[in-house]
Amino acid sequence: MNKPRLDDLTGGSQITTQGPGLQKSPLVRMTEVFALSRWYTKLIIIFACLLIPFIVHSNYAMRVIIYICLYIVLALGLNVVMGFTGLLNIGHAAFYATGAYTSAILMTSYGIPFWLTVPIGMVVGFTFGLAIGFPTLRLRDDYLAMVTLGFGQIVYIVANNWMSLTRGPRGIPSIPPPCINFFRWHIVIDSYRAYYYLILLFVLLTVYACIRARDSRVGLAWMAIREDEDVAAVMGINLGFYKTLSFAFSAALGALAGSFFAVFQTFVSPNSFTILESVIIITIPILGGLGSIPGTIIGAIIMIGVPEIFRAASEYRMVAVGAFMVLMMIFKPEGLLGKKLYQQVYKV
Amino acid sequence: MLKMTHVTTHYGPIRALNDVTIEVAENEIVCLLGGNASGKSTTMKTILGIVKTTSGQVEFMGKRIDGLPTYTIVRRGISPVPEARRIFARLSVKENLEMGAFIHRRDPGYDIEAEMEEVFKLFPQLRERLQQDGITLSGGEQQMLAISRALMAKPRMIVMDEPSMGLSPKLVGEVFEIIQKVSKIGIPIFVVEQNLKKALSIADRGYILNKGQIVMEDSAKNLLQNENVIKTYLGEE
Numbered sequence: 001m002n003k004p005r006l007d008d009l010t011g012g013s014q015i016t017t018q019g020p021g022l023q024k025s026p027l028v029r030m031t032e033v034f035a036l037s038r039w040y041t042k043l044i045i046i047f048a049c050l051l052i053p054f055i056v057h058s059n060y061a062m063r064v065i066i067y068i069c070l071y072i073v074l075a076l077g078l079n080v081v082m083g084f085t086g087l088l089n090i091g092h093a094a095f096y097a098t099g100a101y102t103s104a105i106l107m108t109s110y111g112i113p114f115w116l117t118v119p120i121g122m123v124v125g126f127t128f129g130l131a132i133g134f135p136t137l138r139l140r141d142d143y144l145a146m147v148t149l150g151f152g153q154i155v156y157i158v159a160n161n162w163m164s165l166t167r168g169p170r171g172i173p174s175i176p177p178p179c180i181n182f183f184r185w186h187i188v189i190d191s192y193r194a195y196y197y198l199i200l201l202f203v204l205l206t207v208y209a210c211i212r213a214r215d216s217r218v219g220l221a222w223m224a225i226r227e228d229e230d231v232a233a234v235m236g237i238n239l240g241f242y243k244t245l246s247f248a249f250s251a252a253l254g255a256l257a258g259s260f261f262a263v264f265q266t267f268v269s270p271n272s273f274t275i276l277e278s279v280i281i282i283t284i285p286i287l288g289g290l291g292s293i294p295g296t297i298i299g300a301i302i303m304i305g306v307p308e309i310f311r312a313a314s315e316y317r318m319v320a321v322g323a324f325m326v327l328m329m330i331f332k333p334e335g336l337l338g339k340k341l342y343q344q345v346y347k348v
Numbered sequence: 349m350l351k352m353t354h355v356t357t358h359y360g361p362i363r364a365l366n367d368v369t370i371e372v373a374e375n376e377i378v379c380l381l382g383g384n385a386s387g388k389s390t391t392m393k394t395i396l397g398i399v400k401t402t403s404g405q406v407e408f409m410g411k412r413i414d415g416l417p418t419y420t421i422v423r424r425g426i427s428p429v430p431e432a433r434r435i436f437a438r439l440s441v442k443e444n445l446e447m448g449a450f451i452h453r454r455d456p457g458y459d460i461e462a463e464m465e466e467v468f469k470l471f472p473q474l475r476e477r478l479q480q481d482g483i484t485l486s487g488g489e490q491q492m493l494a495i496s497r498a499l500m501a502k503p504r505m506i507v508m509d510e511p512s513m514g515l516s517p518k519l520v521g522e523v524f525e526i527i528q529k530v531s532k533i534g535i536p537i538f539v540v541e542q543n544l545k546k547a548l549s550i551a552d553r554g555y556i557l558n559k560g561q562i563v564m565e566d567s568a569k570n571l572l573q574n575e576n577v578i579k580t581y582l583g584e585e
Contacts, residue, residue, distance in 0.1 A: 226438075231434045
């Protein structure tokens with residue numbers, strides 16, 4: 001800087017991220033060597049994930065791990081709307097249900113193979129996302145939240161009452177396991193290990209899709225909308241288009257998780273998609289840090305895994321989870337890995 | 349370049365602008381002055397299509413823009429520097445600049461790196477802050493970023509809403525120097541301001557707005573000397 005420093009009104013412009021004078025601690029250097037952006041770190045993580053079924057032998061533990069993965073897909077999908085675009089959606093379970101029912105109905109009534117129902121389910125989810133995004137473009141914050149809440153209820157009620165299609169509260173049983181027919185190979189996915197690899201594939205796809213979306217122009221537009229909707233509009237962003245796109249993208253990922261849920265449970269009923277389900281999904285990205293992909297993954301591990309570990313404590317564990325969330329909101333309101341909130345400073 | 353003719357704007361039943369006629373020619377700095385609640389920001393919002401006109405028309409480069417959605421108006425070449433800077437707080441400086449260039453995202457002839465270099469010529473401080481979050485900048489730097497963000501769009505015209513708001517007197521001077529610098533590149537600037545003396549000292553022409561009506565229009569020099577009228581309408585100095 002050759003110019004004299006400008007006086008500092010809002011304070012805190014002293015942070016310099018780089019500079020030769022800065023001595024880095026060994027711990028910082030270690031984390032840099034194994035940063036997520038390094039290709040070998042990614043490889044190690046994927047390899048470790050592939051090894052899990054060979055290390056974990058109990059079926060119960062595998063089931064929990066599969067559930068964690070399922071919620072990672074759901075939470076990452078929701079993170080697109082809540083974390084990237086900054087819109088509150090309390091009806092994510094609706095998209096989850098859409099995918100689950102699409103797969104279930106197509107597989108049981110029409111005999112369509114699972115692999116085809118997944119993209120169909122995602123397209124249906126995408127359409128539902130457009131359907132909810134489009135009429136709610138002009139709504140903000142709490143109003144939008146109300147609409148998504150209502151939408152979640154509508155899907156639940158429709159699933160509960162449209163007897164001819166969904167069989168109502170009786171649900172759709174005996175969904176066949178997916179199988180792979182490749183020349184002479186015939187693999188049926190019906191063991192925990194196989195299900196785990198299937199959901200791991202979905203997790204990796206979702207993570208990849210989210211990273212690509214985040215780093216694209218579209219992701220930038222989403223984050224601009226999150227930071228300041230009005231200014232985003234005067235920067236030339238078509239708010240309606242990008243908000244709807246965000247909803248649709250998120251819904252497609254929700255439907256992906258739903259398809260897996262259908263074949264994993266082999267049974268879908270409306271009770272799996274209540275408002276409580278939406279609430280559980282919401283807590284994950286908030287806990288992990290809105291907008292952060294690794295944060296959301298860690299959030300899912302904590303929110304789904306930890307209560308299972310303490311299952312012995314029965315009902316008390318939910319008290320502990322509640323207390324933990326309260327403490328989080330007090331001491332780290334931005335979540336584990338979220339970007340710091342600036343509300344206190346950024347008042348106009 | 350920009351022409352508002354007999355524009356009237358309403359917020360529900362309340363009339364915010366009444367028969368406002370403003371013109372900005374090429375290579376000009378035009379300022380719109382007025383006290384609180386005189387309709388300055390509404391004028392900005394009307395130009396940008398955030399508020400719709402009830403009557404009258406807004407023309408930009410000979411074509412009507414009133415009634416168009418904001419993003420279309422911005423794509424035609426009007427770049428805004430919003431009130432109180434309003435940079436994207438948790439996006440990095442680089443991302444803020446990229447957002448400024450958003451309207452050119454499908455334009456193959458647009459080189460974002462080259463455009464950033466152009467901006468750094470005006471604001472060398474921003475280069476070393478590229479990776480920092482926007483909010484960590486000081487007030488003056490944020491204002492520079494807001495202006496740079498507008499410049500990234502390669503605008504045909506810049507509209508500024510109160511660039512001096514919330515800045516110390518020394519910084520206000522710097523900001524107005526920057527506005528002059530930007531104007532010398534050949535971009536006409538329309539500034540909405542409360543800081544009468546500073547704004548008129550750099551502007552070519554000025555309009556004075558009171559209760560939604562243009563009450564005076566003259567060259568900046570004449571307005572500066574005409575202190576009596578200014579005293580009546582703005583009640584200051």
